[in-house]
Amino acid sequence: MAVYKRTYTRYAGPLTDERFRFAILPRYALQSVFGTRFYTGAFVLALVPHLIAMVIIYLRSNVDALATLGIDIRPLQFLSIDGNFFGTLYVVETFISFFLVALLGPGLVSPDLANNAMPLYLSRPFSRAEYVVGKLSVLVIVTSLITWVPGLLLFGLQTALAGLSWSWDNLRLLGGILVGSWLWILTISLIALALSAWIKWRPVAAAALFGVFFVSAGFGAVTNVMLITRWGTLLNLPSAMRMIWRWLFLNETQYRITTPPWGTIPAWTGLLPLLVVCGLALLLLSWKIRPVQVVR
Amino acid sequence: MQSDRLIAFDNVSKFYGEVLGVNRVTLSIAPGVTSLVGPNGAGKTTLMNLMTGVLHPTKGTIRVLDVPSSDPEKFYRNIGYCSQFDAFPKGLSGYHMIHSMMMLHGFNRREAEERTWKVMERVGMTDAAHRRVAGYSKGMRQRIRLALALAHEPKVLILDEPLNGLDPMARAEVIELFRQFADSGMHVIISSHIMHEVDIVSDSVIMLSGGYVVAEGDIQGVRHEMEEHPIQILIRCDRPAVVASSVFQQDSVVEVRIHTDGHGLLVSTRNPDQFYELLNRIILQHRIAVESVAPADENVNAVYQYLVGSNGAAPL
Numbered sequence: 001m002a003v004y005k006r007t008y009t010r011y012a013g014p015l016t017d018e019r020f021r022f023a024i025l026p027r028y029a030l031q032s033v034f035g036t037r038f039y040t041g042a043f044v045l046a047l048v049p050h051l052i053a054m055v056i057i058y059l060r061s062n063v064d065a066l067a068t069l070g071i072d073i074r075p076l077q078f079l080s081i082d083g084n085f086f087g088t089l090y091v092v093e094t095f096i097s098f099f100l101v102a103l104l105g106p107g108l109v110s111p112d113l114a115n116n117a118m119p120l121y122l123s124r125p126f127s128r129a130e131y132v133v134g135k136l137s138v139l140v141i142v143t144s145l146i147t148w149v150p151g152l153l154l155f156g157l158q159t160a161l162a163g164l165s166w167s168w169d170n171l172r173l174l175g176g177i178l179v180g181s182w183l184w185i186l187t188i189s190l191i192a193l194a195l196s197a198w199i200k201w202r203p204v205a206a207a208a209l210f211g212v213f214f215v216s217a218g219f220g221a222v223t224n225v226m227l228i229t230r231w232g233t234l235l236n237l238p239s240a241m242r243m244i245w246r247w248l249f250l251n252e253t254q255y256r257i258t259t260p261p262w263g264t265i266p267a268w269t270g271l272l273p274l275l276v277v278c279g280l281a282l283l284l285l286s287w288k289i290r291p292v293q294v295v296r
Numbered sequence: 297m298q299s300d301r302l303i304a305f306d307n308v309s310k311f312y313g314e315v316l317g318v319n320r321v322t323l324s325i326a327p328g329v330t331s332l333v334g335p336n337g338a339g340k341t342t343l344m345n346l347m348t349g350v351l352h353p354t355k356g357t358i359r360v361l362d363v364p365s366s367d368p369e370k371f372y373r374n375i376g377y378c379s380q381f382d383a384f385p386k387g388l389s390g391y392h393m394i395h396s397m398m399m400l401h402g403f404n405r406r407e408a409e410e411r412t413w414k415v416m417e418r419v420g421m422t423d424a425a426h427r428r429v430a431g432y433s434k435g436m437r438q439r440i441r442l443a444l445a446l447a448h449e450p451k452v453l454i455l456d457e458p459l460n461g462l463d464p465m466a467r468a469e470v471i472e473l474f475r476q477f478a479d480s481g482m483h484v485i486i487s488s489h490i491m492h493e494v495d496i497v498s499d500s501v502i503m504l505s506g507g508y509v510v511a512e513g514d515i516q517g518v519r520h521e522m523e524e525h526p527i528q529i530l531i532r533c534d535r536p537a538v539v540a541s542s543v544f545q546q547d548s549v550v551e552v553r554i555h556t557d558g559h560g561l562l563v564s565t566r567n568p569d570q571f572y573e574l575l576n577r578i579i580l581q582h583r584i585a586v587e588s589v590a591p592a593d594e595n596v597n598a599v600y601q602y603l604v605g606s607n608g609a610a611p612l
Contacts (some may be wrong), residue, residue, distance in 0.1 A: 015402030291350030
């Protein structure tokens, strides 16, 4: 019988939903992340600001009860749980989440590229976009667990202690926690992935990430002074994020610059550098994440 | 043959900027073992990458079992690819590597586990399953690569240099495995620099040089079409001088060389069928004791040398 007439039967059972197959990448990556004491320790430390905030919220709502036990924490009564409270918390978390991403991000893509592993992923029903989303979700999951997820818990705790009317009056905070966190998470995660794709050596990629963060701050300040402009502030990523936090939590539509040249700029412009950086990072990823590396 | 049983290239070209990968390739590859033959830079890996859909052609169309790569779910169910590189993400064990790739194919956790163990057993890696790939020997990595290509039971196996790094025993086992796959109706496309193994395992060959396909088909068929190169036939017998003097009766015989050991001769003929008839008559007439009669240049290496030249770099 001719070879082509022979039959070959294969698996004909059900397959998993192809829309969620990107989740296979974070599953293994997270297992290895939380399998090490160093990363687990860093993650727990990153939760400390939220834990402190949770204790403050609890104590503040129980000042009288604690006073009957002889614990005097009446000064806490003057601290209100509002936009300022959450704004301060999230400016701190901006830095902490950045450090965590700097630890995890550089090791996500570079080993695959260094080992020529891209054809392995991409010669399967798995696209470049799914690969990027899979790797991105490792950082998104970890940073979500230290930003908006505990933020929502804090909001819920305060609602439970202060009543639904507080929640209704401060609904803006809920939107601020979600929108601000996602914006920051996506920005730093995409930068980290792009640097991981272009810089094979992990410590150098981490250093480059710090460079983007801190050098941009210095460059923004120098631009302001040299060109006598306020727009250099937009080159400073942490400042841009601070503008957004204040806009979201305190409804400050104008951001006040506290260094020379003094003045204000519209808060919404803080979105521009973040969006530009995200776009650039995606471009860098699309150049580098390819099934085969072509040597010209 | 039905198009859903063929790998079809229709006027396919691939350029990397201004660098030629492959040019104007039109092929229909039937089930069985097909070998891609050519020196480095001939276009073998490009052709394989095009087949696997990881590269898109600059021009032309490719359909694997009548499915285009634009339908990845269906396309990649048919294809198992084993790259020539040590393509393993860092830190994973052989088991986790295959298991995660099976999940990317859409198998649920249990099915993926079953398949992983099954294929580990098939390639003889069960004992080393939970060791990190980084600690494997070259041969073990080759086996894992093969397992990765096989585990989802594809219809088309595309294997780039699959015999590299394997010891002779393992090579024999893998070649036997290829034959089993081919006999069950699968496509097994391999590239190899080891010509005698290509000869042993292949049903057909695709010869490439400088990005062009210079010949394709079963090796005997290709060889017989090369009329400008007479076919060489090696005869081992007790009285080669008698045979040599007799074969010149035929016009198609162009050259005869007697071996220095006096027990064989090499005949070059333009008409092998006619020559074999004549040889039978000579053997009977002179009562010659024949040890063996075999074509001397009906192999991939010889055909490639005739077509491309010894350095393998000159395009046709």
